[in-house]
Structures are given as structure tokens and as C-alpha cells.
Amino acid sequence: MAAIISIENVEREFGSGEKRVRVLKGIDLSIKQHTLVALKGRSGSGKTTLLNLIGALDQPSKGCIFFEETDIGQFSEKERTEFRRKRLGLIFQSFGLVPFMTVEENVEFGLRVAGTPREEWQTRIKDALELVGLTKRAKHLPFELSGGEQQRCAIARTIASSPSVILADEPTAELDSKMAFHIIKQFKYLVDTKKTTIIMTTHDQDILDMMEHVFELEDGRIAHEKTEAFS
Template sequence: MAGRTAGGGTLTEDAGAAAGTGEEPMVKVRGLRRSYGTGEGAVHALRGVSFDIPRGELVALKGRSGSGKTTLLNLVGGLDEPDGGSVVVDGRELSGLGEKGLLELRRDRIGFIFQSFGLIPVLSAAENVGVPLRLRRAEAAEREERVALLLSLVGLADHARQRPGELSGGQQQRVAVARALANRPALLIADEPTGQLDAETGLAVMELLRAVVRSERVTVLVATHDTTLLGLADRVLELSDGELTEQ
């Protein structure tokens, strides 16, 4: 799929209306700009970035350290506000949602996975996975069924009662993946999810994300610096000097 720099233009012309299906893309980014600081010392993290992510795709985001990958993920996930441009997730433009709307979107439609795992040490694996369900006040029976299903999906059914400190790094990241899926999100955002893992374990986690795309039809945007893992993505977007190219 041919790509070009995205300095204000679209990549792949709306991604062929979501890969030729006519379906609305899960993510539509147009002319996104974000800077830090002012004057000559300003850092332009993003310079008019535009792209689409069709539903059900795993898209990898690559770039050197400090290239703006995390900034872009935060903007797509509604954790930060751009200086200009727009982000539409699941048909909703983030700038028009307000803080309450963004909170609901992040709770119900977006799952996050971070390099640091972010698990609660005093809770078991099952309890960690169940946290999002408790926050939305799901019934106990529904919560237990969903947690059991997710732990089975990530291969940790036999570790439900163990706390994070009793699990390996790869197992902890699998718990984090299960937790991110608890509320059946439409979009999964992962920021260097294999950064603290060895190569073999990191590959296993990426293969898990690939399987999740198929089994739960989740759209995944994952930032990674590991070139070995990029081959598992449907597409690769590269950030360079605040602009985006597609490979």
C-alpha cells in the first residue's frame, strides 16, 4: 500500500473507505498538530498528521525515541488535546465531547495497554481484570464470566488468584491486555507494550494482540520500536520530524 508524508493530506485517501468495505474507519485523524513550549524553543511533536485506521486492523506506529509516538497515542485516546486538527474515534469527534463525554468514551470504547503494565499490586490477576467492570457497575455474575473468559483468552486461566508480584513480566502484560479488553472496547491503544519484555516474550504478547484482533474484532494501534514485531501488523505508520509516512 503506497504511502506519503501526511503534512495535511490524507494517507491512502481515507484508507479506501476502510479497506474498500465502505465501513466508517474506527479512527480518522486530520491535520493533527501538537507542540510543547513557545517561541524558538517550541518542540513540534506533530505537524499536520492525517491517517485512517479501518475497523479490525492492527496498525503499528514506529519512530525514533521522542518522535511523537506517545503524543499521538494520547491524542487518539482522548488523554490530551491537540493544538489543531481533529480526531474521530468510532464516529465521534473528540473535541466536541467535553470531559464527561471523553471519560465515557475511554471507559466504554477504548482500552489502554502501557509499557509499565499498571496493575494494582494488592489485587489478584482476576481482580485486576475485573476493575473496569466494577467501575461500570457490572453485575457480579457478568463480571466473573467475562474475567474468566479473558484470562482464558490470554492463557492465564490457571493464574487467576496470583498477584502481579507472583507473575512474570510477560504474564503481567497478558493480565494488562485482558484488563484492557474487559469492557469490550472497539479500540485498543498500546504504548510500547513489549518494552520491558525479552524478545521471545515480547513476540508472544504481540501475537496475542494479533489474535485479539481476530477473536474480538478489536482495532489496535500499537507503538513499538522493535522491528521484529512490525511484521505482525496489517500496516506500519512511521513518525519522522512530526510527520507521518506509511509503509
């Protein structure tokens, strides 16, 4: 299976001079299409920084990141924005919900931004909310939801537009173990049926044990890789 993302000798530094901090120290990584991938590591290991680079939210200090053989590090700001809008789905730890929109309106907003045809909105919203178990909360505003429900709304908003690649930073952090397991099962369903590629970060060992591919970051480098079938 072809690689959708190839990372070659990527470094990321912040600051300069004596205050310079090297967060990533030469990352080489290939992520195949239609796979479910986890990045693990302690806080400060560089996993979120790497996720941001893959999502063109930041640019490497050195090295290249190829998305389908195109070096996204060479994109202009306008090209990076368009790339994220058309090709990626992003799930942040902060959720990023619009506070005055209901759950279904937040999902609809994501479809509008992605350029999804209006005639598909109703079906996509319904399917996404069912997938994350929020159908009965569709008319609620974010402040009326628990942290876990807000997280599930953010996931629904992302998956509704069927992006080629989903990048998720700790997408199960606010969920109980039963719902976290359910969400990972649904991620696997998207990989198998929608041909999505999903890259996520997590600290949860139970979740990591479920994953097909795990890359462990330690001190800014890939320290370990696990590849095995999902069960």
C-alpha cells in the same frame, strides 16, 4: 471497510515562545475498523503523543480527530472520560495495576470500570487470563509477578471488557520473543473474532514484520506506511 478513526492535519505543541516544541507537525491518518495497526518511530518521533490524542488523554493544538465521525477534540473533560470508559481499552507502559489486588481482581476491576454486567465477569476473567497465559498466576499480587507477567495482566484487564478500540503503548516491551509473538497472534484473533481495532506502538522489528499496517513517524510526521496481509 469504513474508517473508525480519522486524523486530519493534527499538530501538537508543548510549551510556548522560545520553549515551544512541535511534537506532531500535521498528521493525516485513517484507521479502518477491525484492523491491527502499529505506530513505529524513534524515541521522540511523536508516536506516544499521537496515541494519547487518539485516546482523548490529550487534545491536539490544531486539527481534528474523528472517532466514528465525531470530533473527540471537542469533548468536555467529562465526555472524554466517558468515551474512554465505554469505547476504549488502554494498555500503558507503566501497567497501572492496583498493587493490593490479585491478577484476577485487577481484571475484574477493569470490568467494573467498563460497566460490564456482573454475570459476565467470571467467564470474561477466565478467558482473558487463558489468552495471555496467566491462569496459574490468577491469585498472585502484582509484586509477586515478573515484569512480563505484569504486562500480560495489564493486557488481560484491557481485553476482558471487549472494547471497540484498544490502544497499546509498547505492549510487548517486557515480553520474551515467544510470548510477544503469542500476544500479537491473540491481538489478531481479537481483530478477526471480536471485531476489535488495535493500535499499538512498538520498536520491535520482529513484531513489526508481523503487522498488517505500519505507520512510521519521523520528526512529527508520517514518513512511511506499510500495508499487507498478516501471516
